[in-house]
Amino acid sequence: MAWNLASPLAVLPGLAAVLLGLGLGLPAGFARLRLVGAVVGLAGLLWLLMQGAPALLDGAGEYARVSPAVGFWCLLVVLMLLMADALATMALGPMQRGAVLLTVIGALAIMLGSGVLADLSVMQEYAARRDAFVSELVRHLGLAFGSLAAAAVIGFPLGVLCHRREQLRGAILPVLSFLQTIPSLAMFGLMIPLLGWVGDTVPGAQAIGIAGIGFAPAFLALVLYSLLPVVGNTVAGLGATPPAALEAARGMGMTPAQRLLRVELPLGLPIILTGLRIVLVQNIGLAVIAGLIGGGGFGTFVFQGLNQTATDLILLGALPTVALALTAGIVMDILVELTRRTPKDTR
Amino acid sequence: MKIGMILRPALIALLLALVVRPDWFVPVFAPLAPEGGPVIYQRASLLSLSLSHLGLVLMASLAATFVAVTLAIFVTRPAGAAFRPLSRTITNIGQTFPPVAVLALAVPALGFGAGPTLVALFLYGLLPIFENAITALSTLPPATMEAARGIGLSRWQRLVRVELPLALPVTLTGIRLSVVIALGTATIGSTVAARTLGEVIIAGLLTNNTAFVLQGGLIVGLFAVLIYDAMVLLERHLARRMGG
Amino acid sequence: MIEIDKITKTYGATQAVDSVSMTVETGTITVIVGTSGSGKTTLLRMINRLEEPTSGEVRINGESTLSLKPHILRRRIGYAIQGHGLFPHHTVARNIGAVPELLNWSRDKIAARVDELLDLFSMEPAQFRDRYPGELSGGQQQRVGVARALASRPDLLLMDEPFGALDPIIRTRAQEDLRRIQKRLGSTIMLVTHDMEEAIRLGDRVAVMDGGKLVQYATPPEIITHPATEFVANMVGDVERPLRLLSLIPLSEVVEEGSAEGEALPPEASLRDALSACLWTGRLAVPVVQDGRHMGRVTLDAIRARAELHT
Numbered sequence: 001m002a003w004n005l006a007s008p009l010a011v012l013p014g015l016a017a018v019l020l021g022l023g024l025g026l027p028a029g030f031a032r033l034r035l036v037g038a039v040v041g042l043a044g045l046l047w048l049l050m051q052g053a054p055a056l057l058d059g060a061g062e063y064a065r066v067s068p069a070v071g072f073w074c075l076l077v078v079l080m081l082l083m084a085d086a087l088a089t090m091a092l093g094p095m096q097r098g099a100v101l102l103t104v105i106g107a108l109a110i111m112l113g114s115g116v117l118a119d120l121s122v123m124q125e126y127a128a129r130r131d132a133f134v135s136e137l138v139r140h141l142g143l144a145f146g147s148l149a150a151a152a153v154i155g156f157p158l159g160v161l162c163h164r165r166e167q168l169r170g171a172i173l174p175v176l177s178f179l180q181t182i183p184s185l186a187m188f189g190l191m192i193p194l195l196g197w198v199g200d201t202v203p204g205a206q207a208i209g210i211a212g213i214g215f216a217p218a219f220l221a222l223v224l225y226s227l228l229p230v231v232g233n234t235v236a237g238l239g240a241t242p243p244a245a246l247e248a249a250r251g252m253g254m255t256p257a258q259r260l261l262r263v264e265l266p267l268g269l270p271i272i273l274t275g276l277r278i279v280l281v282q283n284i285g286l287a288v289i290a291g292l293i294g295g296g297g298f299g300t301f302v303f304q305g306l307n308q309t310a311t312d313l314i315l316l317g318a319l320p321t322v323a324l325a326l327t328a329g330i331v332m333d334i335l336v337e338l339t340r341r342t343p344k345d346t347r
Numbered sequence: 348m349k350i351g352m353i354l355r356p357a358l359i360a361l362l363l364a365l366v367v368r369p370d371w372f373v374p375v376f377a378p379l380a381p382e383g384g385p386v387i388y389q390r391a392s393l394l395s396l397s398l399s400h401l402g403l404v405l406m407a408s409l410a411a412t413f414v415a416v417t418l419a420i421f422v423t424r425p426a427g428a429a430f431r432p433l434s435r436t437i438t439n440i441g442q443t444f445p446p447v448a449v450l451a452l453a454v455p456a457l458g459f460g461a462g463p464t465l466v467a468l469f470l471y472g473l474l475p476i477f478e479n480a481i482t483a484l485s486t487l488p489p490a491t492m493e494a495a496r497g498i499g500l501s502r503w504q505r506l507v508r509v510e511l512p513l514a515l516p517v518t519l520t521g522i523r524l525s526v527v528i529a530l531g532t533a534t535i536g537s538t539v540a541a542r543t544l545g546e547v548i549i550a551g552l553l554t555n556n557t558a559f560v561l562q563g564g565l566i567v568g569l570f571a572v573l574i575y576d577a578m579v580l581l582e583r584h585l586a587r588r589m590g591g
Numbered sequence: 592m593i594e595i596d597k598i599t600k601t602y603g604a605t606q607a608v609d610s611v612s613m614t615v616e617t618g619t620i621t622v623i624v625g626t627s628g629s630g631k632t633t634l635l636r637m638i639n640r641l642e643e644p645t646s647g648e649v650r651i652n653g654e655s656t657l658s659l660k661p662h663i664l665r666r667r668i669g670y671a672i673q674g675h676g677l678f679p680h681h682t683v684a685r686n687i688g689a690v691p692e693l694l695n696w697s698r699d700k701i702a703a704r705v706d707e708l709l710d711l712f713s714m715e716p717a718q719f720r721d722r723y724p725g726e727l728s729g730g731q732q733q734r735v736g737v738a739r740a741l742a743s744r745p746d747l748l749l750m751d752e753p754f755g756a757l758d759p760i761i762r763t764r765a766q767e768d769l770r771r772i773q774k775r776l777g778s779t780i781m782l783v784t785h786d787m788e789e790a791i792r793l794g795d796r797v798a799v800m801d802g803g804k805l806v807q808y809a810t811p812p813e814i815i816t817h818p819a820t821e822f823v824a825n826m827v828g829d830v831e832r833p834l835r836l837l838s839l840i841p842l843s844e845v846v847e848e849g850s851a852e853g854e855a856l857p858p859e860a861s862l863r864d865a866l867s868a869c870l871w872t873g874r875l876a877v878p879v880v881q882d883g884r885h886m887g888r889v890t891l892d893a894i895r896a897r898a899e900l901h902t
Contacts, residue, residue, distance in 0.1 A: 073456075081437065088436045181571045183531030186564030189548045193379065193557040248676030251641060251749075252690050252739075253665030266680050285445020289535065293552060302451045306538050311455040318448040329443040 017044025021079060031089040038083035045075055049117060094334040101330050108323075122319070125312040129301075137320065139215075140297035143287040144324075147219055148280050151226030156272075158227075159234025160260065169235060176228040184286050187224065188293050191217035218295030222286060226279040233275025237268025270340040277332035284325045288317070355576065362569040365562065366397050376558035386558050388547045397566060400543040403461060403536065404529045407468030412522055415473045419480035419518075420506065434477070441474045446532040454539050464536030464543070471532060472525040479521025483514035516586045523578040530571045592617055593638070593747060593779065598647035600633050607633045609803040610647065615796075617652075618777045620770075622790040624826065625800035631783045634800065635749050638781065639668045651746055666693055669748035673755035675736035677724040683709075683735050684720040690743040708738040711772060730761040737769065741778065750782040754789070766793055787826045791815070791835055799823050812839055816901035833898050838863040842889050845897050846879050851888040855880035862897060865889045 021041020049072070087100060117123050126133055162169040182190075195217045241264050249259045291299020298317040305313030364371060369387045380386045387393075421427040422434050449471055453463035487510060495509045537545030544567045551559025593615040600608040608630040615621045625631040636642040638649050640661040649656045656664055669690075677686050685692075687708055688701040696704075706716040712734040724732055733753065740748055753769075754762045770793060773780055784790055790797045791811040798808045799822070807819035815836045818824035827835065842865055843858040855878040856865055868877050869891050876890040 081433070084436045084440060085433045088432055178572060181527055181575045182564075182568045183534045183571055185531070185534040185545050185548050186567045189552060189560040190564045192552070192560060196557075242676070242679065244672060244674040244676035245678050246676075247641075247672055248670065248736075248739075249678075251639060251665060251670030251672065251676075253662040253667075253693060255662050258693070263678055267678075281443050285447060288445060288447040288451075292538070292549070299447070302447065303538060306451065306454065309459070314451045314454060318451040321445055321448050322443075322452075325443045325445055325448075326440065329439075 031086045035086035038079050041079040094337045121312040122315045125316045144283040147222035147283050150223045151230050155227050155230030159231045162235050163238040179224050180228045184289050187221045188289050191221045214294050218290035222283050229275040229278040234272050237271030238264045241267050270336050273336045280328045281325050366394050369393050380558035396544050403533050408526050411469050411472035415476035416480050423484040438478050446471050459540040461541045464541035468529045472529050475524040476521040480518045483517035516582050519582045594650040598644045601645045606803045611805045613808050617779050619795040620780045621796050622794035623783045623798045624790040629800040630803040631800045635783045639665045669740035669745040671737045671740040671750045671753045673752035675732045682721050687739045687742050748780045842879050845893045846887045849888045851876035851878045862894050866894050
């Protein structure tokens with residue numbers, strides 16, 4: 001394919017690098033070799049992309065667009081998987097994983113910032129909507145993190161209460177898991193009339209932004225979805241204290257508050273943070289749907305793209321969402337592991 | 348339990364009525380519809396949309412279950428053990444992918460319609476089933492496994508008679524999660540022109556017709572809750588039979 | 592002095608503890624022994640008010656436990672349980688210093704106390720202070736558990752099956768350690784067990800519980816020779832009785848003038864040890880030697896005569 005697009009001389013190094021990368025990476029057994037292979041392969045792929053796009057555009061009209069086809073995406077996925085597998089096999093510590101993540105983000109930023117890929121249609125789409133992109137990014141992050149914060153503020157005390165009172169737990173957890181079952185589109189849709197009604201009837205509600213359309217219904221829907229993981233994991237985390245340790249804490253004269261702060265909470269923190277990880281990753285994904293009800297975020301691009309059958313617009317929304325979700329997942333995993341780092345064997 | 352005995356048949360009846368005889372609910376939804384506008388979604392019958400919606404979910408879930416369980420069996424055998432770390436990595440990363448993004452990314456490759464929806468439902472459905480099946484197959488009681496070998500069952504017999512039945516409840520939990528996600532994701536499928544109940548909700552959103560949003564949401568929500576509930580009951584029944 | 596006064600605990604229709612009264616002298620070990628469901632643990636837990644008594648009261652040095660808030664009371668009473676209950680996320684030092692920390696002792700005072708206790712339990716402070724419970728052996732975890740219960744120099748130490756999770760050899764050593772440390776510190780200890788052997792070995796006095804009632808409260812020899820009920824007799828075990836009794840009597844009580852052949856025993860050894868040595872080596876007497884000084888001998892006849900004395 002690439003032969004026709006650019007001169008063989010320009011393509012050769014890239015092609016060789018991809019083949020070398022696959023050759024190094026595919027044989028099982030040596031994690032480091034696999035990692036090197038994946039990096040070399042990705043570099044080759046990038047080279048091909050850089051060479052191919054201008055060559056194709058050469059002489060084409062002003063509105064011509066280039067985007068990589070299925071072959072590129074397949075190679076990309078294979079090489080990324082090789083890299084992920086190599087990193088997983090090497091069993092890096094949390095700090096090292098953080099460093100790898102930063103390196104990858106840095107490399108990505110340099111690559112995108114340097115303009116070597118500016119000829120790609122996704123990047124052109126980005127260039128055309130730079131301001132909108134930034135404001136949707138901010139909106140997307142606001143939806144995901146804001147709902148996470150709200151859910152934590154509501155859910156954590158609720159979880160502590162549920163941990164203490166068994167009847168409350170029996171009443172609240174089924175309601176929350178019922179909320180999780182409601183399909184996201186339906187949930188977002190149902191928030192619209194609900195908040196519209198609140199906005200119309202409660203005085204002052206509209207002044208603080210509560211209305212049937214836009215940010216508020218999306219935000220509320222996300223908060224409702226987040227409550228189960230937060231409350232459920234708080235209950236599970238606080239309940240994970242070994243019974244003997246709890247009995248000892250009581251026996252030595254700790255007040256309920258001291259037991260919570262000194263024993264139950266530190267021991268349950270990894271599980272509670274895991275709940276927040278689930279919420280964050282889930283909400284970054286679900287926030288896309290906000291685009292459908294005028295709530296903003298990357299969903300705006302995705303659904304515009306779907307409406308106009310504009311693949312690049314879809315990618316402009318979907319790729320950053322995936323990247324955000326992956327980054328959030330990795331960062332939260334590192335945090336969970338850091339809080340778990342006390343003894344090797346916690347029994 | 349008691350609430351369930353009354354609530355369950357009531358919800359089923361409500362769902363059936365909504366799907367088969369939506370015109371009965373005109374008085375309920377009328378105040379929510381824009382003046383003079385249609386109260387009940389007309390462009391397609393709610394029944395056919397429901398069937399198409401459930402059909403998509405069923406197909407995707409069956410395929411996902413088959414593939415995920417086969418893969419899980421493979422990587423828990425000695426021959427496939429080498430692939431286990433890789434499969435775990437893929438599962439972990441895969442679950443971080445937002446369902447909507449999977450759906451959106453399938454469109455460029457597969458075009459509009461049921462195709463991308465089916466693929467997205469299938470791919471996203473694989474993960475919870477695979478993960479639960481692996482957990483179930485690798486945490487079987489060692490004493491039971493030892494006994495199965497001790498009485499002279501072959502590998503194949505152990506798999507079919509001991510491992511799979513014992514792994515069933517936990518695997519079913521994965522299937523349940525997967526089905527519920529699929530029901531929700533299928534709704535979004537109508538943004539890529541798949542025929543699902545999401546069509547009703549989106550039509551409502553586009554025309555500011557709250558009645559549409561509500562009836563679509565209510566039907567999908569009821570399906571999700573009832574299917575979830577039925578599968579929980581099934582899991583409990585199986586777990587009880589195995590003395591769990 | 593601990594006075595337990597007609598204490599009762601009722602759960603619905605069942606009487607877990609039925610009007611138990613007993614007095615525990617300061618500086619002694621009292622072992623409460625009984626089968627499971629006898630109410631022994633409930634009795635113990637009512638002393639630091641982990642269970643609230645339905646009626647009756649407990650007085651420590653004349654002061655009713657009801658006059659304090661439960662958590663304040665518990666800080667003055669040490670509590671060690673089966674499976675140690677150490678905090679897995681805290682170091683050994685922080686575990687031992689937990690109660691002093693609750694009592695707002697200064698940091699230096701806590702650190703000094705922690706090292707003192709580790710020394711007392713033969714654990715090198717520099718080596719163990721900063722370890723986590725998960726990095727210790729079962730026996731070490733148990734010792735840290737007891738050290739934690741003793742950290743604030745409590746008026747009373749309650750122990751609920753403290754050695755239940757240990758294997759037999761470590762268990763015997765832990766019991767000897769407890770006896771040694773109790774003698775040294777002069778602590779008052781109440782300990783719950785289901786093991787009569789342990790009760791007889793450790794207790795200055797033994798309280799036998801059955802069906803929520805205190806059926807006998809006496810010294811170990813008394814329990815062995817005059818069991819108050821058939822239940823107590825069963826707990827002691829008919830066949831084992833003479834041997835158990837002999838195990839309580841030191842050689843110094845029956846040592847007589849004269850000499851004997853073979854390996855010598857110290858005067859603190861029990862008549863059971865002497866009997867065992869006689870039977871195993873076919874001797875009629877064993878010499879008794881203290882720090883290299885010959886004190887006399889103990890004969891098989893004297894052992895038999897002492898064993899028959901119980902009536």
